Amino acid sequence: MELKNSVVLVTGASSGIGEATAHAVVQAGARAVLLARRQDRLDDLALELGSDVLAIPCDVTSPAEVQKAVQIVQEKYGRIDVLINNAGQGLYATIEGIYIDDFRGLLNLNTVAPLIMMQAVIPLMRAQGAGCIVNVSSGATLATYPGSAAYTSSKSALNMISKVARLELADAGITVSLIHPFMTATEFYGSVKSGLNTAQEQAVGATSIAHPPSLVAHMIVNLIRTGDEETDLVPKEYGGSFDG
Template sequence: MNIENSTILITGASSGIGEATAIAAVEKGARVVLLARREDKLRDLAALLGSNALALPCDVTDAAQIETCIQKALEKFGQIDALVNNAGRGLYSPIENIDIEAYRELLELNTIAPLVMMQAVIPHMRQQGSGAIVNVSSGATFGILPGASAYTSSKTALNTLSDVARVELAEAGIVVSTLYPFVTDTEFYGAVEKGQDAAEAEIKGIGEAAHSPERVAEKILGLIRTGERQDDLVPKEYGGSLDT
């Protein structure tokens, strides 16, 4: 898909990877629809990006809010060519200590919300006869990490949803891809629901190997452009394809 003149809907767009993806997309001539809960940050980003950006405050765990945002996006730009499912959160805890309610909330955001987003845009993409969906997973799913079972299981489920959707939607001209970032220097580690100390220790341990959100954004746009099944920023020593 050509990025220029396309309309790209991005969840979790108020900071980090989502914000960087929006900026990079507009720089390449795209229009962007920005979804996140933090209205002030969304408005600031939309003001920076100008008339090619639409800020829509949205809790992506609320299907009614999603549907309203889809309608507003279509009213503004007339089409949705690509969806970037980026919104997500971490939870770090040993199996025996996982808070069940916190885990349910994690699954709602990391797994179910991306599915609902896909279901919301698929009918419009079918009507167009084309579309691209990029689900942002995690390189943590490449390994077995003690303390990360809640988070990685939510993302592993997303991986399967993404792969099956790719097969099911191919005939409709809709391409579904999965991106596996490595540790990224964003607010993610400061917004972990449980296990804050473990999350902070992880990013400190990685140090200079952590990637910028701009580098991840380029990978996301690359998947929209090429339609490849997946890409990653995971070093080979951790099971990925990246030479360090």
Template sequence: MEINGAVVLVTGASSGIGAATARAASRAGARVVLIARREERIRQLAEEFGDALAIPCDVTDRAQFEAAVGTALERFGRIDVLVNNAGQGLQATIDAIDPDDFRALLELNLVAPLVTMQAVLPQMRKQEAGAVVNVSSGIIWATLPGSGAYAASKAALQKLSAIARAEVADAGIAVSLMFPSITETEFVGTVRGSVEDALQMEAASGLKPQSAEAVAEAILDLIRSGAEQADLVPEAYGGTLKN
């Protein structure tokens, strides 16, 4: 899909990969819809762009997101791309995972991407074209103690996305998956469970953190190509990135 002139909706757009993706898309000529709970941040970000819309929204609230889609359609008349980036981690061993934390994680990392896809697919079907990029994680290829809940949520998102891709391909819609590695963002500091353990696991991995901008460029490449997936994970850790 051509990004120049496209309407690109990004969730989790207030920081990290989401903010970087929004900036990269805007530089490429897209009209960007910024979705996040932190209203001040996305409004400031929207001011950087020539044609952007900031909509405060909790993506785990179906009514809020559907209203946001309606607002975007009123402004731009179409939605060409959805980047499902909003997400959170959970660091705890299996015997210490709080079931309520796990449920909240699944709501954000798995159920919300389903709801957001359901909200934009009718418009994309009318357009007979569209692109969805769901952001998973390279952690699903590792077996790291303490990461079970988070890895499970992202592994489930992989399967959901693969089946969605097969189901909507005939409508001219490409559903793709992005697998980042460790990225320089606020992510680790916001995990449920033990932030300290998450930081220790990250430090012990031996992986060099990548920039959010590098992930954003890979996401834009997926939008352009419509490929099934891309990753920034080194080969030694299960990905395709040359060491």
């Protein structure tokens, strides 16, 4: 899909990969729609990116808020060409130590919310006869690590939703793609649902190998343009295919 003049909706846009992706799509000539809960950060980013950027505070776990946001976009631009499901959160705990309420919350944000977003934009994309959805998964789903069961299971479920959606929506001209980032230098490790100390230790240990969010954003832009099924930024020695 050509990005120039397209309308691109990015969730989790207030920081990290989402913020970098907003920069990347605007640089490619797209009109960015920024969704996140932190309005102050969204407003600052929109001001930085330029006049043709729409910032909408939204809790993507709320179907009502998502529908309202999509309606605002439709009224302003008349279309949504690309959805980038980036909002998400981590959780570090052993199987015995996973708090069920925390796990439910994680599933709601990492798995259910992307589905809510997809269901909200697919009718518009069907009517347009074209569209692109990119779901941000995790490189951690490509291997097995102690303490990762809650997080990786939520993202593995997103992987299957994405793959089935790609099959179901192909005839409508809608591509659904997956990206599996590697460790990325963002606020992710400081905002996990639980296991903060473990996450921060991992972040410190990964400083030398963590990717900048701009690299993930670049790969997301490539997925939009090519419509490929999936890509990953996980180095080969960690079970991925990335040579960079």
